[in-house]
Amino acid sequence: MAITSANQLELLQTAEAVAREKMIDPGLVIEAMEESLARAAKSRYGAEMDIRVSIDRKNGKATFTRVRTVVAEEELENYQAEFTVEQAKQYMADPEVGQQLIEEVPPVEMGRIAAQSAKQVILQKIREAERDRQFEEFKDRVGSIVNGLVKREEYGNVIVDVGAGEAILRRNEKIGRESYRPNDRIRVYIKDVRREQRGPQIFLSRTAPEFMAELFKMEVPEIYDGIIEIKAVARDPGSRAKIAVISHDGSIDPVGACVGMRGSRVQAVVNELQGEKIDIIPWNDDQPTFLVNALQPAEVSKVVLDEEAGKIEVVVPEEQLSLAIGRRGQNVRLAAQLTGLDIDIMTEADESARRQKEFEARTKLFMDNLDLDEFFAQLLVAEGFTNLEEVAYVEAEELLVIDGVDEATAGELQARARDVLEAQNKAALDAARALGVEDSLIAFEGLTPQMLEALAKDDVKTLEDFATCADWELAGGWTTDNGERIKDDGVLEPFGIELEEAQNMIMTARVSLGWVDIADLEEEIAEEDEAADAEGSEA
Secondary structure, three states, rough: HHHHHHHHHHHHHHHHHHHHHHHHHHHHHHHHHHHHHHHHHHHOOOOOOOOOEEOOOOOOEEEEEEEEEEEHHHHHOOOOOEEOOOHHOOOOOOOOOOOOOEEEOOOOOOOHHHHHHHHHHHHHHHHHHHHHHHHHHOOOOOOOOEEEEEEEEEOOOEEEOOOOOEEEEEEHHOOOOOOHHHHHEEEEEEEEEEOOEEEEEEEOOOOOHHHHHHHHHHOOOOOOOOEEEEEEEEEEEOEEEEEEEEEOOOOOOOOHHOOOOHHHHHHHHHHHHHOOEEEEOOOOOOOHHHHHOOOOOOOOOOEEEEEEOEEEEEEEEEEEEEEHHOOHHHHHHHHHHHHHHHHEEEEHHHHHHHHHHHHHHHHHHHHHOOOOOHHHHHHHHHOOOOOOOHHHHHHHHHHOOOOOOOOOHHHHHHHHHHHHHHHHHHHHHHHHOOOOOHHHHHOOOOHHHHHHHHHOOOOOOHHHHOOOHHHHHHHHHHEEEEEEEEEEEOOOOOOOOOOOHHHHHHHHHHHHHOOHHHHHEEEEEEHHHHHHHHHHHHH
């Protein structure tokens, strides 16, 4: 039966029924019908014509119209849908470019092929509407937990019915070797939702640290209410995890609240995570203290933090070493993930040996370069002197506190240290020039001869070369790859150049070369400061 001969209200009833079934807007179904009828009309009147169909939302009447647009004579391309100003004067008074002439045309009866084509258009539009609805529904649910029904397993990946569509739990997002059968109920974390050509793709996870955090939020009312906050989570899925919590109410113990009466709350999470052992740790803003907590159950003797490198050294008693490291390094690895620090664990004996080695190396440095006997060199090291620069340029009073050192001896020590440094600087500068370093780089303020030599060995020989460097190439940095922190060595890192200092040096070089306008730079800094002040006042 042709659509045009059907009861007009039947169009609206059909649209309503389809919209209810697919849970989409009825208007989208009617728009799909309008497009399908317009396509059928074009096949009857001509594909180049601009035929449009409008279905009345109240009575279902379909109106077919032909639209022609007034264009400039030189832009006329489609004679069926466009006409010039002169041609339009036959139909319109004072026509202007851009105006449209809309004429109603007789409706068309749809044959079998046209009806089938119309059906395909409607189905396609409905599928697109379903995909949009699914994407809109789930994009705001990223980071939440849903209950789903397992439909099937494909190559280790589990396809899960999450109510309004299908989602995928990839093999590497499952805990251990857990397997599922069709119709098994499963609790999963929505990790990501992406709009792709084949429709929205919903990616699930059971190994994400956020999954554990959300589970605790469901089991612990204080977390849900914001009284207790989860600050960090580290997991070895299916085996062990550490979670750091802090209470914003001094009367509530965050660890006790998460454990629950007789461990009921934490046990519920453990059961969901296939028996994963969970260490609940009190958060502390002081990183060394927090790390001591994170390494539980091991006892820590001493902590040395290098904030610049994001590295921390932990000293433990000999009998606590294996406990601190954990089976296959699990305990220290989780503690590193939790704190975001690179942890180096050593025993008290190892630390003592290392300190002794450093002491001997510094003693030898002073003996060889300042022509001192071992005892005198050891006195310098014991007073905290670590290099020749400190001896050469320190205030003389700091040398006079050493037993047996008078003003004459202090002056002699500093003179020897300066002579050695000058000789070293000359040798380094000569080596840098021999490697091809240009005067423009040598004259750049802030670079010592030793730095110039190191840059030359790294093929940085001109001011232009220096200006194109990245800050981490000079000062070094850290890269995170698959959760593991990897050290990037900087050319000038051995000389104590920090990241911010490297940034300033590179920017100064670019300004001196004219690559950056200092006025634009100052304006940009001022705007950033204003934005920061505005954010601070809002807070």
